[in-house]
Amino acid sequence: MASGAEGIVLLDHGSGGRATHQLLREVFFEAFERSPELLDAALLEDLQGPLAFTTDSFVVSPLFFPGGDIGSLAVHGTANDLAMVGAEPLFLSCGFILEEGFSLRDLRKVVRSMAEAARALGIHIVCGDTKVVPRGKGDGLYLNTAGLGRLLRSPAPHPSRIRPGDRVLVSGPVGDHGLAVLAAREGLPLKGLRSDSAPVWPLVKPLLEVLGEDLHALRDPTRGGLATTINELAEESGTLIYLDEAAIPVRPEVRGGAEILGLDPLYLACEGRFVAVVSASRAAEALDLLRGLAGGEGAALIGEVREAASRPLVVLRTRVGGERILPVLTGEPLPRIC
Amino acid sequence: MGKVSSRIKGRRFVLQGRVQGVGFRPFVARLAARLDLKGWVRNGPEGVELAVWGTPRALSAFSASLISELPPLARLQRLRVRGLSEPPPEGFAIVETRQGPSHTLAPPDVATCQACLSEILDPGDRRFGYPFTNCTDCGPRYTVIEALPYDRPKTSMRSFEMCPECLAEYRDPRSRRFHAEPNACPVCGPQIWLCDARGERIPVADPLAFVVRTLREGALWALKGLGGFHLVCDAQNEAAVRLLRERKRRPKKPLAVMVRDLAAARKIAELTPAEEHWLSSPEAPIVLARKRRPFPLAESVAPGLHLVGLLLPYTPLHHLLLRAWPGLALVMTSGNLSEEPLCYRNEEALSRLSGVADYFLLHDRPIVAPVDDSVLRLCGDRPVLLRRARGFVPEPLSLPRRAPGTLAVGPLLKNTFTVTREDQALMSPHLGDLESLPILRRFEETLTHYRRLFDLPLEQVVCDLHPDYLSTRLAEERAQKEGLRLLKVQHHLAHALSALGESAEEPALALVLDGAGLGEDGLIRGGEIYLVEGPVFRRLGSLSPVPLPGGQAAEREPWRMLLAYLSFFTEEVPEPLRKIPAEKLEVARRVLSRGPLTTGAGRLFEALGCLLSGETVNHYEGELAARLEALAAEGVGERPYQVAPRRERKGVQLPAWEFVREALRDLRAGVPPEEVAARFHRGLAQSLARVLSELSEKTGLRRVVLSGGCFQNALFLEETLSALEKYGLFPVFNSRIPPNDGGLSYGQAVYASLSRASAQRS
Ligand SMILES: [Fe+3]
Ligand SMILES: [Mg+2]
Numbered sequence A: 001m002a003s004g005a006e007g008i009v010l011l012d013h014g015s016g017g018r019a020t021h022q023l024l025r026e027v028f029f030e031a032f033e034r035s036p037e038l039l040d041a042a043l044l045e046d047l048q049g050p051l052a053f054t055t056d057s058f059v060v061s062p063l064f065f066p067g068g069d070i071g072s073l074a075v076h077g078t079a080n081d082l083a084m085v086g087a088e089p090l091f092l093s094c095g096f097i098l099e100e101g102f103s104l105r106d107l108r109k110v111v112r113s114m115a116e117a118a119r120a121l122g123i124h125i126v127c128g129d130t131k132v133v134p135r136g137k138g139d140g141l142y143l144n145t146a147g148l149g150r151l152l153r154s155p156a157p158h159p160s161r162i163r164p165g166d167r168v169l170v171s172g173p174v175g176d177h178g179l180a181v182l183a184a185r186e187g188l189p190l191k192g193l194r195s196d197s198a199p200v201w202p203l204v205k206p207l208l209e210v211l212g213e214d215l216h217a218l219r220d221p222t223r224g225g226l227a228t229t230i231n232e233l234a235e236e237s238g239t240l241i242y243l244d245e246a247a248i249p250v251r252p253e254v255r256g257g258a259e260i261l262g263l264d265p266l267y268l269a270c271e272g273r274f275v276a277v278v279s280a281s282r283a284a285e286a287l288d289l290l291r292g293l294a295g296g297e298g299a300a301l302i303g304e305v306r307e308a309a310s311r312p313l314v315v316l317r318t319r320v321g322g323e324r325i326l327p328v329l330t331g332e333p334l335p336r337i338c
Numbered sequence B: 001m002g003k004v005s006s007r008i009k010g011r012r013f014v015l016q017g018r019v020q021g022v023g024f025r026p027f028v029a030r031l032a033a034r035l036d037l038k039g040w041v042r043n044g045p046e047g048v049e050l051a052v053w054g055t056p057r058a059l060s061a062f063s064a065s066l067i068s069e070l071p072p073l074a075r076l077q078r079l080r081v082r083g084l085s086e087p088p089p090e091g092f093a094i095v096e097t098r099q100g101p102s103h104t105l106a107p108p109d110v111a112t113c114q115a116c117l118s119e120i121l122d123p124g125d126r127r128f129g130y131p132f133t134n135c136t137d138c139g140p141r142y143t144v145i146e147a148l149p150y151d152r153p154k155t156s157m158r159s160f161e162m163c164p165e166c167l168a169e170y171r172d173p174r175s176r177r178f179h180a181e182p183n184a185c186p187v188c189g190p191q192i193w194l195c196d197a198r199g200e201r202i203p204v205a206d207p208l209a210f211v212v213r214t215l216r217e218g219a220l221w222a223l224k225g226l227g228g229f230h231l232v233c234d235a236q237n238e239a240a241v242r243l244l245r246e247r248k249r250r251p252k253k254p255l256a257v258m259v260r261d262l263a264a265a266r267k268i269a270e271l272t273p274a275e276e277h278w279l280s281s282p283e284a285p286i287v288l289a290r291k292r293r294p295f296p297l298a299e300s301v302a303p304g305l306h307l308v309g310l311l312l313p314y315t316p317l318h319h320l321l322l323r324a325w326p327g328l329a330l331v332m333t334s335g336n337l338s339e340e341p342l343c344y345r346n347e348e349a350l351s352r353l354s355g356v357a358d359y360f361l362l363h364d365r366p367i368v369a370p371v372d373d374s375v376l377r378l379c380g381d382r383p384v385l386l387r388r389a390r391g392f393v394p395e396p397l398s399l400p401r402r403a404p405g406t407l408a409v410g411p412l413l414k415n416t417f418t419v420t421r422e423d424q425a426l427m428s429p430h431l432g433d434l435e436s437l438p439i440l441r442r443f444e445e446t447l448t449h450y451r452r453l454f455d456l457p458l459e460q461v462v463c464d465l466h467p468d469y470l471s472t473r474l475a476e477e478r479a480q481k482e483g484l485r486l487l488k489v490q491h492h493l494a495h496a497l498s499a500l501g502e503s504a505e506e507p508a509l510a511l512v513l514d515g516a517g518l519g520e521d522g523l524i525r526g527g528e529i530y531l532v533e534g535p536v537f538r539r540l541g542s543l544s545p546v547p548l549p550g551g552q553a554a555e556r557e558p559w560r561m562l563l564a565y566l567s568f569f570t571e572e573v574p575e576p577l578r579k580i581p582a583e584k585l586e587v588a589r590r591v592l593s594r595g596p597l598t599t600g601a602g603r604l605f606e607a608l609g610c611l612l613s614g615e616t617v618n619h620y621e622g623e624l625a626a627r628l629e630a631l632a633a634e635g636v637g638e639r640p641y642q643v644a645p646r647r648e649r650k651g652v653q654l655p656a657w658e659f660v661r662e663a664l665r666d667l668r669a670g671v672p673p674e675e676v677a678a679r680f681h682r683g684l685a686q687s688l689a690r691v692l693s694e695l696s697e698k699t700g701l702r703r704v705v706l707s708g709g710c711f712q713n714a715l716f717l718e719e720t721l722s723a724l725e726k727y728g729l730f731p732v733f734n735s736r737i738p739p740n741d742g743g744l745s746y747g748q749a750v751y752a753s754l755s756r757a758s759a760q761r762s
């Protein structure tokens, strides 16, 4: 790799002049397989509705962590948000906010990782933007992605469709991403941690096709983890969601690491998992289906929806048989993770 | 005739307070007869109403005796008198209760009186061996009352129709059972029966003999008592006690034991006169007293502690059982699984406790309002209630000012709520940890019961500052739903106000030593010195902030806190920390700087408890702090650790880690842990007292209020009181209100009453 000034992001790279063009050509176009003709916007032809549109910004430290990096995360995060309304992810935009002095080598790695993640999912990165902020005004790199997708079916899954009696499934073990990123950032000697960052569409699509209207709601347990996500679902549907602690999959490495740090894995973020609320009569079928798919082997039936007594609540049946209320936390019990 | 009648005057009285269900009307009737007065007395919605006619001299004798000869359980809070011009009636009569919107109070439950006890032990008495014997001086009250005014049809005794003999007693003003609402006898009253764990009835002629025989064999019983179920086993049988712990999922937390009488209690504990007084009081709380050595009960009753929780029988059923019991004591612990509320209904107990108890003793007097046993300990002669429940609730507490109808929701753990009526605060019994669903339900049931019982319209709700307490969420929700004003009060201000109570309007210095509460500045606080002036406070000092590694985990695992304190002065790893796996220790050390900061004093006690006891985790809240006190109780405290405060920009800070440094140095020098613990207790008390005396000089305030969970430690409270008194300061501390979070809701209610007042003034 080139040394010296060539190897880092300069303020000029954000000027819009020649340096910018060179950066785009050398780092982005090749990776994203775009022609170097510079249009102000991407033209998307023959789009059939109904469409879903979302955006997400990514601020993560460190930028590279076991199991992923900010690039793949920015693709998965936005694509997964589309999947959660039952939409097939099609197009993505990307906005890079670079800090002066950021290594071009790392930038290339991030961009390549984005491209790879997009390719694997069959999603096209069609437009983008870069800005450079002076040294000290950013943490190396911030990323924003917006995504456009097509609803596979209507009505889309929505928390308002949750009914007492429904069952709650999770697509795999929880807490991996949050703990892996935390351990990487703090340099903690915890073993066997790896982010679960992954696209969920390959699991969601068959579920939508097979379950149809019996798939009532989807939500990805990102910030705030499973506990927060389930609380949102209870709140938005006005129900009591009853979870069985023993049924919630948590990898032993995550459980052990979280215990040492004094964290509850149920509040740690995931980036490649989702929660599905389905009709009771189809729960077993949905679980079998997920478990039969690559990436869904760890899926589990974790609880059920009940009538709320006086307020929406999430209750955890603990291993020793107690019934603990899983609260919504106002702040992060952790430093910010994405 | 005209001459005589002109000397006759009439007076009318309205008496408020605890005047119903305590034999008040017969007392008045007897007094009237003695002084040859005419008139009448009745229960009314506002209390007891009465009118008497007689000579001026007889009338003033009446007024004086009314106050000086009050029945033992009665408490007068308000007395209104006015003259009457109408002529007197014939004789004196107790007349029908007048109905109306209630302003009376439900009395607390009262332990069996001597007269009733003699009856149940007398083979010639018709109540011989009858477990539900009571009279106007004793028996169930709060636990059986459905509505006020207190009358039998509004109690759970209404389904038992009195036999002619009971009815005669009930109607006879000369009888001890005149208007004893729960009056009963073997013919007409409630009965007990026995079941196995599947709920199958066990037909035996002598139920208590069966209970005793099986208890001797090591069986566990669930026994329905006054305010709920107890789990019972032989307190001298180590295997039985362990089995109970295992099944109840309560590994270490001390268990209360019931003994037949004071003589038996003295065999188990070294009792002071004050402890004996409280053990045999009508409130009959669990009293924590110093264990006798060698301890005659199973070690696992109260492992690692120098105290044992004792209580005396407080119902005839308990008396009969303990008199039939050949051993020294029975474990009597509340009938619930850990994190669940007390069971109090037959079916509920059979389903929830069937995995714990082998047998059930049930009865058919429904418990309307469940209530746990109260827990009390003594600091010298001064009582400190640690848990306010049976015998104390729903006795009202005074507020500094009238408050608009207020609900104070309390904290998350050890929750109680308080509702206000004018200048009175009605505290709920101890409820438990609100994050447990069944306890949250118990909270709501109890609140509904209180509001119905006392007819309480609400205008405002007051809660803690902590946004993640479930109680805060409930308060916000209720405020929004019912359109109520919402007040938030900082945790430690509420603690301080709970100890100041009705004198909270006067400014005072406050020393609040507690576990953890959210500070108004976002810090996890709990070792604070304030200037409290009504509803506002200013922080004058605190313990210096230290990392709280792992947040909540540091509370469960005090070794983490020990690590945090050590990090200020050494890299060394003392003994108890070597038990922690190296990887874990390393990770905990690395994240020290990442965690939140705390000034909590409770954490300091626990960290030292860890260092000195060698134990690393709390099996129950504050276990290692209790272990520390147990060690200190065996030491002298010869050269107390003197730690000098640092003057920081934001006030005085006491570097808490220096106590740990001193302790470690002494340990290294071979000072026994007991002595180290004692030096710490005295040293912390003296170091803080010095800071307070300086602040007293600066502010001119001599009154120092002490509150917070650390003052459950009577040894430390005593050291603090004497250190403060040496400086000429006047300490005020929690006595009838728990210093721990169990008293917080009352402090919140005090805040509410004051903050309204201040709003009106401005
Ligand atoms: Fe507290
Ligand atoms: Mg997202």
Ligand SMILES: [Zn+2]
Pocket (backbone or CB within 6 Å): B112, B113, B114, B115, B116, B117, B133, B134, B135, B136, B137, B138, B139
């Ligand atoms: Zn009696």
Ligand SMILES: [Zn+2]
Pocket (backbone or CB within 6 Å): B162, B163, B164, B165, B166, B167, B184, B185, B186, B187, B188, B189
């Ligand atoms: Zn009778």
